[in-house]
Amino acid sequence: MAKIRIKDIAEQAGVSVGTVDRVLHNRGEVAEETKNKILEIAKGNNYQPNLIARALTSKKQSVFASLLPTPTEEDIFWQKPLNGINDAAEELEQFQVFVEKFFFEHYNEQDFIKQTEAILKLKPSGVVFAPIFTKESIEFTRKLDKIGIPYVFVESKLENSNYLAYVGSDGYNGGRVAANLIDFGIPTDGDILVINLAKNLENVLHLNQRTQGFLSYFMDKGKNEGLKITIEIPTSKSELIKEKLNHVLMQNKNIKAIFTTGSKVYKIARYLEANKLNDMILVGFDPIDQNIHYLNKGSINFLIGQHPYQQGFKAVKKLFEHVLLQHEINKDEYLPVDIINNECFKLYQS
Incomplete structure (x- = not known):
């Protein structure tokens, strides 16, 4: 018809x-x-x-806000979702849609709060953000709910919040994927070290989810029966990493594999290479250039990719479809994870 x-x-x-x-x-x-x-x-x-035609002819401007950790040389991962946000915003300019970008220091909860307050003052039509800090993100979502501003999560999500949508991978299952990869390559009695580069793991949502998923794999189906040793390193400074790893490896001579829950796995690879620990299995997240470098050299065995560009791009598009086109939105869009080794790393070089 x-x-x-x-x-x-x-x-x-x-x-x-x-x-x-x-x-x-x-x-x-x-x-x-x-x-x-x-x-x-x-x-x-x-x-x-025809809502698209109506949006095109509308003279009303809509402003969205995004909130991500500041992309730096240390945190270059965050440049990829930002690129996705920027490209989506460029496409939507024809509809009088604009995105104001806000950034916070990755390990600084107070800076996160400061930026959320600036966003609330702006009163945007919608927000895209990464809920890195659990407690502070819950408070932010409550304030957004109170004034009726929809929000879309990237990287991880707060399950019990009133979020419009989530675009990203499943952090818990990402941890299980890492565990499965290590389980194939490690002796049954070998110990495994889990490293979180975070000063308060319980409040860092995505790293906590990955850690829980990793450990759960060995509780219900993993072949490995060795110790699972979890440490937190509060910053990614090379000297502190060296100090912490020197200590834990001296105390635990049977460690045969390392799982790093974040994107700075190259920092661990650099340490292993400098100390000639060539037989250690190393698995982490994200095909950023620094990680690809060590993957190519064999210091990293596997990386787990989670499509950060698509997270940023699709999150903005979902806000547009909800706010301006009044479309019904798919609440959870789980992106596939990629398992990357040195046989296919060239596909992920920028």
Whole structure:
């Protein structure tokens, strides 16, 4: 059945196209009897307005906000979702949609709070953000809910919040994938070291989820029976990493594999290479250039990719579809994870 047009409704109602347009878009005065007749015909024929065309012709600006850790040489991973946000924003400029970008220091909860306060002051039409800090992110979502601003999560999600959508991988299962890879390559009695580069793991949502997933794999199906030793290193400074690893490896001579829950796995690879620990299995996240370098050299065995560009790009598009096009949104869009080794690393070089 062909879609009914405004022209068709006008013919059936015996009125002009302009009259139908005024009724359907609630512009101008139309006699009550005529208005009811037009609405009845539209409803009976399941008329759907062309919302994209309406958005194109609208002169009203919509401003979204994004909140991510600041992309730096140390945290270059965050440049990829930012690139996705930027490209989506460029596409949507024709609809008078703009994205104000906000950034916070990765390990600084107070800076995160400061940036959320700036966003609330802006009162955007929607927010895309990475809920890195659990406690502070919960408070932010409560404030967004109170004033009716929809929000989309990337990288990880707060399950019990009133979020519009989530775009990203499943952190818990990402940890299980890492565990499965290590389980194939490690002796049954070999110990495994889990490294979190975070100063408060319980409050860093995505790293905590990956750690829980990793450990759960060995509790219910893993072949490895060795110790699972978990450490937190509060910063990614090379000297501190060296100090912590020197200590733990001296105390635990049977460690045969290392799982790093974040994207700075290259920092661990650098340490292993400098100390000639060539037989240690090393698995981490994200095919950023520094990680690819060590993957190519064999110091990293596997990387788990999670499509960060698509996370940023799709998150902005979901806000647009909800706010301007009034589309029903798929709440959870889980992106596939990639298992990357040195046989396929060239696919991920920038």
